[in-house]
Amino acid sequence: MSSKEQFHEYVSLSKGNESNICQIYAIRNGQPVYDACWHGFQKEDAVNANSVTKGIMALLAGIALDKGCISSLDQKVMDFFPNYTVKRGEKTIREVTIRHLLTMTAPYKFKSEPWTKICTSADWTLAALDFLGGRKGITGEFRYTTLGIQILAGIIENAAGEKCIDFANQNLFKPLNLPERIIHGDSSKEDQFNFLMNKNPRKYEWYSDPQDTVTAGWGLCMSAKDMAVIGTLILNEGMYNGRRIISAEYLKDMTAAHLKLGERFGFMNYGYLWYRPFDARDVYAAIGDGGSIIYVNREMNVSVGITGTFKPRIFDRIELIEQRVLPILEE
DSSP, X not given: OXXXXXXXXXXXXXXXXXXXXXXXXXXXXXXXEEEEEOTTOOTTOBEEOTTHHHHHHHHHHHHHHHTTSSSOTTSBGGGGOTTOOOOXXXXXXXXXXXXXXXXXXXXXXXXXXXXXXXXXXXXXXXXHHTXXXXXXXXXXXXXXXXXXXXXXXXXXXXXXXXXXXXXXXXXXXXXXXXXXXXXXXOOOHHHHHHXXXXXXXXXXXXXXXXXXXXXXXXXXXEOHHHHHHHHHHHHTTTEETTEEOSOHHHHHHHXXXXXXXXXXXXXXEEOSSOEEOOTTSOEEEEEOGGGOEEEEETTTTEEEEEEEOXXXXXXXXXXXXXXXXXXXXXX
16 A cells, blocks of 8 residues: 555656646545645646546536426437528437437437537537438447537527526536636637647636537536535535535436446446446546546545546546555545
């Protein structure tokens, strides 16, 4: 068993997967038990959390459901875009539901993600809708997409009657005593590249399209502390400081194993944009490129947040937390 000091040195000297870690923050039984930073980052600095953003969107969808903005997860996506013109001959799009988006079983008319087409458009949500559907129909096949989930941001905005970032600030970040996010603003090709690759701390911002609609699949900037606090919301079944933020019923559904994933995703289970890494354990995670993660362990009543600058194909953070971080929390 290593001490906190030994673990800090281990990360500092790492030349491998741990070399990009910026922050780790852990909360156990409601109390902070570990807080460490590397590469000049401070506790209050924010980092682009990449696909951890998807996990936050799942929470926002649940809050919208609780508030009655969304009547059911089986409500059709097209209910929220009455002015959208469906392409001639396209029928599948009318059958796609919010649940399909949340479980990544929605069908799309692309083989690889159309980054240029969507991220140079004037409205990324409408551009993503252009790819929804297809001749194969709804097959129930898992189709992981960062751009397709952008549709969820548009649904929340149209359902709630306000911008997604305002909905998130009022209903999630402020009630959790976390800093409010601001819109990033620029969305040029050069800025997108810089946002992804820049290794400096970021503001508490959220990437956005030209309509000031946030990116639903990436681009939310958070600190490891933010992530750990959000993890405690799941541990406490939707309560925070005696206040109900989100229903326990939705969180139970969100973290249930709806799909069994294949080798590419480590044979983990998938809920609503959250992973359930083990078949028989109450451990949940929202995972992003660079190894950013919200790790929630109900057995130990522990929530861990880790931020990392962009580095592709890092899949070992759960292993790192379970083998190296959890043991030092006893100190």
